[in-house]
Amino acid sequence: MAEARQFRRTSTDRASSAGDEARGRILAVAFASIAEKGYRGTSIAQVAAEAGISQSGLLHHFPTKQALLIAVLDYRSRLDRELFQAGGATVTGWAALEGWVELARINTRRPQMVQMFVTLSAEATDPDHPAHEWLRSHYRMVSSELSKALAAGIADGTVSPDLPIDTVVRLTVAVMDGLQLQWLATGGRIDLAAEFAAYVRQLEQTWAITPPPA
Amino acid sequence: MAEARQFRRTSTDRASSAGDEARGRILAVAFASIAEKGYRGTSIAQVAAEAGISQSGLLHHFPTKQALLIAVLDYRSRLDRELFQAGGATVTGWAALEGWVELARINTRRPQMVQMFVTLSAEATDPDHPAHEWLRSHYRMVSSELSKALAAGIADGTVSPDLPIDTVVRLTVAVMDGLQLQWLATGGRIDLAAEFAAYVRQLEQTWAITPPPA
DNA sequence: CCTACCGATCGGTAGG
């Protein structure tokens, strides 16, 4: 009896890490499916099959399809945070846009991440979409960060005070999203980072303040 | 027998115009559904129900779901052509971008058209999507038109010969697509036409050549 | 244009 209990406990412990592994596999497959076919085009039955688990097994880890979506979005956010908190402190002015150029470069090496964002963004413009609020808060976060960086650039005298911050922020986000769409649609035949860098260069030509030579 | 045939023919003739009317209703409903839920999220059964026709009735007019999609895309192209061939001749230089600003203004009054384009664009980045080729050729058409207009502007001396045509074309398309996405995601809380006009103004500040005063 | 269907699949839940 004691032995049986012990065995059971050991079995549970093993199953626990096996469960974590299964969760990871499910997340990876769901991520790929949402990237390719969107949330609406994703079926939990197919995700389960590809992850090598039964449908009921999947629903044990993620009780609803929507819970799976949210887990995928959290996973994406975690990856992005790991990528950017390496930089640490808040960047100011043009350094922020250089960071965006770097992001474009990184994204070139992870088309699935780009695909997932583009597909989900379009779907989630619908206010009834389960990721609608996520999309809006994502825009707000990204925008306010760039906003602050540009304002700091004006404060430290490297950015012209005439720069219309809100409009430039919206245009910059638009350029990034639009270029990603073209990059995907053309199967990578445009240079995402180079095109975005060209946009940034044009911004700098118009709004940068170069300190007078000493 | 002759009478039956005659009746049948008359009935067919009547059905023909009724059929055209049904086609129109189906197209309108399919357009709205694809705009809201994409092609993959659209069910022909639901389109049929909303159009007040049976599923088999719909499949009489459009034999496959894909045929319905193509009809909707053709319908969209027809609307756009009607809108722009009013202008007639090819526009040169900055006039082309003013045309794009006007298009943004028009699109503000037809959010469904914008929604349909954004949703379908994201879906159709997938090379296996039935609208993939349509999307690519749409980009090619729009790009080559703007390309030609900018080249003409350089030729007639109103646009700087240093303007990198290909990059500016890609950025301009990106700005329009990206702004449409934001416009939808925010439920119209940004001014699509004004933001795009701000982008065009910045382009002009950088690349316009003003003739010397006489 | 209709009724009457097809094989397959949807998201989700049952008991074990």
Added chain:
DNA sequence: CCTACCGATCGGTAGG
């Protein structure tokens, strides 16, 4: 009362 699932099946809908 827990975990990590299982095979089977619910009512309903998909495109054709």
